Amino acid sequence: MMQNNNDEDFLVDASGRRHQPHSGPARIVSLVPSLTELVCDLGLAGQLVGRTGFCIHPRAILKPVPKVGGTKDVNLERLRELAPTHVIVNVDENRRECVEEIAACVPHVIVTHPCTPEDNLPVYRLLGGIFGCEAEAERLCxxxxxxxDEARAVGASLPLEKVLYLIWREPWMTVARSTYISAMLATVGWQTVPEADEPRYPAFEWDAPWLAGVARVFLSSEPYRFRDSHLAEVAAASGRPAALIDGEMASWYGSRAVAGLRYLTGLRRTLAGVP
Incomplete structure (x- = not known):
């Protein structure tokens, strides 16, 4: 989001830190897979000098970009060797202690924390303003x-459905209402259970009382890779229809949110039998 201070525009990240537009080429390390994709979609791939091993889209562009470990286990020595001017992090995906260590040696650490699909709008503008690609950011906006608009229209036109979104097996785990995934599903009229906001990724048993009223169960492709072979097991355990769902489309923010909302809109229509 933009703030005005002493007649100068500053870009403010999720931590409240103000960033000024960067002059000249940057050296960007992204520690967030979905935001690495956004960096590329903003036309900044040539300034990306580092990524995590989980940053896989777009594959051809990212293949030559050096890896600096994972989102939770960043190789700080390797990161320092890349001499980044900016490191992009996320509140949920990166450890606070690691981010603090990075901030001690990197000039600019950009903190993000989108919790709803709408929160992607200030993220686009934040990166667009810092790296001088405002036009590309506004196109994405x-x-x-x-x-x-399309997702909300579909959600409003169909009856609200309670759904269970599975992210893990042994133990069975789902998502709370406070998650980005839940907010994405809610846009098209799918309300996740349980209703509580914490814990964000609760384990459960199939006899949990809050499962009453669930219309269908979704099996996500990530972080656990559910497959067709799991559908019968889940349908038998839950007594509800079960379907696979693309986890990247439901959980990746950044530019993927656009395709994700379109995907969920189409899936809602298909499962409801609406052309």
Whole structure:
């Protein structure tokens, strides 16, 4: 989001830190897979000098970009060797202690924390303003706004459905209402259970009382890779229809949110039998 201070525009990240537009080429390390994709979609791939091993989209562009470990286990020595001017992190995906160590040696650490699909709009503008690609950011904002309108229209036109979104097996785990995934599903009229906000990723048993009223169960492709072979098991355990769902489309923010909302809109229509 933009703030005005002493007649100068500053870009403010999720930590409240103010960033000024960067002059000249940057050296960007992204420690967030979905935001690495956003960096590329903003036309900044040539300034990306580091990524995590989980940053896999777009594959051809990212293949030559050096890896600096994972989102939770960053190789700080390797990161320092890359001499980044900016490191992009996320409140949920990166450890606070690691981010604090990075901030001690990198000039600019950009903190993000989108919790709803709408929160991607200030993220687009934040990166667009810092790296001088405002036009590309506004293009993405327009695409997201259109996808949000379509998703909300479908959600409003169909009965609200309670759904269970599985992310793990042994133990069975799902998502709380406070998660980005839950907010994405809610846009098209799918309300996740349980209703509580914490814990964010609760384990459960199939006899949990809050499962009453669930219309269908979704089996996500990540972080656990559910497959067709799990559908019968889940349908038998839950007594509800079960379907696979693309986890990247439901959980990746950044530019993927546009395609994600369109995917969920289409899936809601298909499962409801609406053309």
């Amino acid at each position: 327009a695409e997201l706004a259109a996808a949000l």
